Each structure stands twice: as structure tokens, then as C-alpha cells.
Amino acid sequence: MRHLNGYRKLGRRTPHRRAMLRNMATSLVLHERIDTTVQRAKEIRSLVEKMVTLGKRGDLHARRSAASYLFDDSAVSKLFGDLASRFKTRTGGYTRILRRGVRVGDSAELATIEFVDFSVDKLKK
DSSP states (O other), rough: TTOOOOOOOSSSSSHHHHHHHHHHHHHHHHEEEEEEEEHHHHHHHHHHHHHHHHHOSHHHHHHHOOOOOOOHHHHHHHHIIIIIHHHHTOSSOOEEEEEEEOOOTTTTTEEEETTTOOHHHHOOO
8 A cells, every 4th residue: 555655756766856846837837837647737736836825925935935946037926926916815726637638659648737717818918
């Protein structure tokens, strides 16, 4: 049984996995929607929701904590500006995972992870 194994290893060694998840979290904050596999999306979800909670807190320690995790300074400013104001009244559940089928080459389950208030019209503006 897999009790107390709290994360997916995703077939990577620890430094590679951490860097990949940080990259994907940064991309999700910047683009508000990314395509990936279901397992990776499930791992990213908890990380990004914690980042949005930091953004809602808005103090200096929260900003520095987010900046130490996200790779891009523009992602940090978007997190503390736009996303924090959009999710100000929401208490959690900032992301959704939409399953999209399987990949042709290796039959991996594909998914799209996005913020719950994502719309293509907002993105174009």
C-alpha cells in the first residue's frame, strides 16, 4: 500500500522533477492555461493553488516566497496583481483539470489545467 507517499515521482529524479514543476507552475500563472498529462496536472494543481493563496495574502514575506519558487518576475507580479484580485472572494479551488483523451505516441492521458474563471476572450484582451 502507498500510505504517506504524498507526491508523484513522474519518472524523474528529484532536481529534474522540481524544476519541471516550477516551470509548469510559472507557465500556468503567465498563460492561465496549459496542456500536459493528467498526472502532471494533478501535481501542479496543489502548487499553483498555494501560490494563489500567497498572492491573496499579499505581504512581503508571501511575495518573496512566491518569487523564490516561480522562475519569472512577471509571473510574480501577475500573481499578486491580477490573479489575487480575481480570486479575492474565493476560498479555494482556483484551478480545474479538463481531460482531453490520450496521446497518440505513448497513450498517455492528456489534460488541460486552467484557472476556473479562464476565458479566451479575457486572454485576447
